[in-house]
Amino acid sequence: MEIRTRFAPSPTGYMHIGNLRTALYEYLIAKSKGGKFILRIEDTDQGRMVLGSVDVIYKTLKTTGLKHDEGPDIGGDYGPYVQSQRMGIYMEYALKLVESGKAYYCFCTKERLESLKEKNDEGLEFSRYDRHCLSLSKDEIEENLKAGLPFVIRQKMPTEGKTTFNDMVYGDITVENSELDDQILIKSDGFPTYNFANVVDDHLMNITHVVRGSEYLSSTPKYNLLYDAFGWTAPEYVHLPPVMRDAQHKLSKRHGDKSFEDLIEDGYIPEAIINYIALLGWSPEDNQEIFTLDELTKSFKLSGLSKSPSIFDIKKLAWMNSEYFKNMDEEKFFTIAKDKLAASINNPLIDLKKVSELLKTRLETLNQIPELVDLFDELPEYENELYEHKKMKTNLENSLDSLVSCLPVLESLKSWDIASIHDAIMALIEEKGIKNGQMLWPIRTALSGKPSSPGGAFELAEILGKEETIKLIKKGIKKLN
């Protein structure tokens, strides 16, 4: 049987990292077995709708490569793929349940429901519906309906026995039916609840594997009872542990945690983000860490999914991001770094391509570019102490000597490329009988004005150009005098 999974986000306006990981696993579960990955928009909570947020979802799936096979934008055989466009369906199915006695009308007011609530020791409220409306006669219901009283439809839960379901990551889970509340299927605004819409849609769309966060674990028995009530076969369940900010808190946008868009904004690349979150809760059979989406698809196995929550570690993402930069070819890296580079360097004489090559192995995020390349625009202010380097065996005196003696060599150079500069300076070093560092550290310092720079003396000199290099060496000499 063909595997069909669905990503069913609510349009909230941004892509939560946890949701993205869920989408990724849904994609992988389907694609690793040649199945279909479906997008369904769950907008049954009208109060939470955010305009334009569906576009965020499309855009994210596109940039991450999680290509869906069916969805609102591309259609499919099981549409419509937006819940608000499926309204008639839910009521129709709810009524079927009412007819068969598996569900019932409830006219209870908010106030009455409120009075049913109990408080625990910490003052937290919880309640259980007392089935007040279950005993309503046909006539009473008819009368209420005719009078236009607002109503909901509730599922009638069994009061005895147990329900067991199997989860592919958590195994068998059993609960007492008496724990289950008569949950609402249709709300008084006529919209279905998430729980109900899900079951109906998943069945109608032939979803074989329901993948979602572990917070749904405890309501899954209700789902299964619903499938039973309809006489449908329940899907396979794959519940996922949460992605955490720290040991006790889930990642949350509200508490300042980054969404996918935020991470992109911060200079992380989609491939690295996907790769990183794939490994947050899943591990391959070997020790591979760097994966393309295709490679993930090939390696993915449900058995590699973890049961326990994992903390999102931005440091490891940063490392992974840098791995992607290092493994990229020069051209590709340049295309993604170009804009930031151009925005950071105003000097038109600087060859951005060459700078980009230097940066490739020294970068964790794109946003580090400005601070790394500022020296190409203008020499930062620096103290003379910078010339003193123990390991290079340099001090103020020999630094000055090195700068003075390299000046004529550089000035007389005819071709200004890294090889020529290298050969000329190395010849000078040999002639003077000094250590490489004694010459190169002062030059690098004079050219960069910083304790570290993207590239050494030769690279900097080449990129800065002959004129600027000589100017900066002279400036260094002046400072040291």
Place this chain on the structure above:
RNA sequence: GGCCUGUUGGUCAAGCGGUUAAGACACGGCCCUUUCACGGCUGUAACGGGGGUUCGAUUCCCCCACAGGUCACCA
């Protein structure tokens, strides 16, 4: 509070009765080296606690502790 679930180094994690308890990130050291970075080598660091079962438990069972989830006309 009831119910459900989880607990291997600081973090991600492998492990599925017998291992010197992998690997990666981070951190420290060394090497390479014209700085930084890259690369290479290397070090510190873990099975929540208590009972069982067993010749033998990180692995199986029970209890406890801690953490999370859930108990909505939110998803």
